[in-house]
Amino acid sequence: MSELKDKLLKDEYKDKEDLRNFPVVALLDITEEESKLLKELGLDTIENLSTKWSDQYAKMAKKVPKERINSWIAASRLLLVEETEKVTTGAKIIMVGIDNAGKTSLSIALKHRGALSSLFQRLNGLTPTRGLLRSKIDVFGMDVHLHELGGQSIYREDYLENPQQYFVGTDTIIYVIDIQAKDRFQESFEYLKQIINVANNLKIKVPWKIFFHKSDPEYEIDDKSAEVFNSIIEYMADKCPYFNPATDFFRTSVRIRSSILGAFSHIFRGISLIQDGVNEATESVAQGLDADFFGLYDFRSNICFARFAKEDELEDLAHNAYYDAIESIVDIREPFLRIRRYTLDDNVNEIFILRDLKFSGERYIMAMLTTDESMAKDLDQDAIQEIIEDKLQDWIEFRGYAAFPMEK
Ligand SMILES: Nc1nc2c(ncn2[C@@H]2O[C@H](COP(=O)(O)OP(=O)(O)OP(=O)(O)O)[C@@H](O)[C@H]2O)c(=O)[nH]1
Ligand SMILES: [Mg+2]
Known part of the structure; x- marks a missing residue:
């Protein structure tokens, strides 16, 4: 929980108590100006934002891009997750x-x-x-x-x-x-x-x-x-x-x-309401792993939950390689599933690495492309897992809260 606060709140609020009554300006990615607008609409605290946003959504959307509003709503809901009922999203x-x-x-x-x-x-x-x-x-x-x-x-x-x-x-x-x-x-x-x-x-x-x-x-x-x-x-x-x-x-x-x-x-x-946060975290995972592409796939649905690519072509290459690989690994349990080499048009050698990961009991597949030979050679499984956990674990754990509540 404290890590989540680190990610979502401005510095001066991180150690304070009484989260639910924080003013919305406490959120990391919101300006004074924007928080005034929310206040005028009665969404003055984290709690009010997380529970009453839907009545004011259309009004907010007239003044502020939807992506920003969505990320504030998501942040407020994530912060109050422990106190929120398990809602179906x-x-x-x-x-x-x-x-x-x-x-x-x-x-x-x-x-x-x-x-x-x-x-x-x-x-x-x-x-x-x-x-x-x-x-x-x-x-x-x-x-x-x-x-x-x-x-x-x-x-x-x-x-x-x-x-x-x-x-x-x-x-x-x-x-x-x-x-x-x-x-x-x-x-x-x-x-x-x-x-x-x-x-x-x-x-x-x-x-x-x-x-x-x-x-x-x-x-x-x-x-x-x-x-x-x-x-x-x-x-x-x-x-x-x-x-x-x-x-x-x-x-x-x-x-x-x-x-x-x-x-x-x-x-x-x-x-997903947390798209922006996930994107940022994913880019820093890619940097930490010296990867030209990094992607995290939800094993059950095949959907790519998080991805960062230095170039669009690398994303297509990785998606194809992912599909190729899972054809043969449906039942096999190994920490390292596959390492493969691809030579691209401009004679660049990309090494494709795939591995199985578990977060909160759910199975994910991580894929990366790197040109870093030594990285690929001495691949330290624990180090990889650590880097990913450090940056993405919270986002993954709270992903279920990352959509609007279902309308009845
Ligand atoms: N060449 C080619 N054929 C495709 C592709 N996708 C689907 N088809 C073929 O298109 C035909 C129709 O596909 P369906 O998925 O049944 O089409 P539909 O839109 O569900 O049709 P309705 O249920 O009647 O609305 C099938 O014979 C498929 O094999 C594709 O990407 N390329
Ligand atoms: Mg059909």
Whole structure:
């Protein structure tokens, strides 16, 4: 607990008593100005912020970026965790798109362990989803409910006519487009417009993500298709306030595992309120380990909970290497699972190191890439574990509090 105080409070508050009545300005990452705003809204103390934030959220969001507000709420909840009831936290993600776009395939590919060939076998036998299909994944201690809306036109009508039933309480909406189905672009774009329309009418303000799916390695996008994709992104940027045209679309393919893992990990980290703190801690772990990439994967869901990469390419390389490795290690228990070497285009040798870790009884896999030969050679297991624990343990332990409480 005291370590958590160190991380979340300004120096002058670290040794004081009566945490719940601290003014919000005690939080590390908040300015005087910002704390005044919260005070005006009745969120003057840590306790009030942690319990009454939801009534004032919209007002705060008008003045301050959401990421900042989220991190204050998370910090106040984390600080009071010992006194807070164990609340259920969770998230709801909707996947939507016309039939055959690949929604069910994406959800299967995300959870699949084992060889790619056995994944393709499963996907070949898929039949169209009949209406709403729900599944639940445990991601970083939150329950993530994944809702797929089967895209055949007979089902689409119902979503558009009774949207509240499907869209209320959603944290993120993913729209999936089959980029190889040129003759269906028009239909897919129209459906997207309709869905945005009903969501906007319901005043559902959530992040939207676009998956340009079936972006297989050998598939080349022609100019005409590229034009359509650009106009979709422009349309989204215009109509959806929480769609960022620079970062919120993904090229995914079941043939490129890193593409799916990367996209979903981005989305799940976005839902987590402690994202900023985790990012900072992860960067310092990477520095401590002299790693060009460091990532911590939740073994059950495959989701990358924390990651830092010096270059984007290294992240893709590591995600792919992670998937390759877990194909063969499902049941094997060894401290060091794998060490591998990759030579990159510019003749740089990256050493990939993977190991099994446990935090609070949950299994994690750590992956890193380093060019430091001596580091890789005399790898001291305990030292590695120590560095990670020192920086990330608290974040991992409290990850279950890292999402908004579930709406009933
Ligand atoms: N080439 C290629 N084919 C894919 C990919 N992902 C899925 N498919 C194929 O696309 C077809 C349709 O996939 P589904 O996942 O059933 O599509 P869906 O969006 O769930 O369809 P509905 O349930 O009817 O809405 C299947 O035959 C998959 O094998 C991909 O990345 N590349
Ligand atoms: Mg389906």
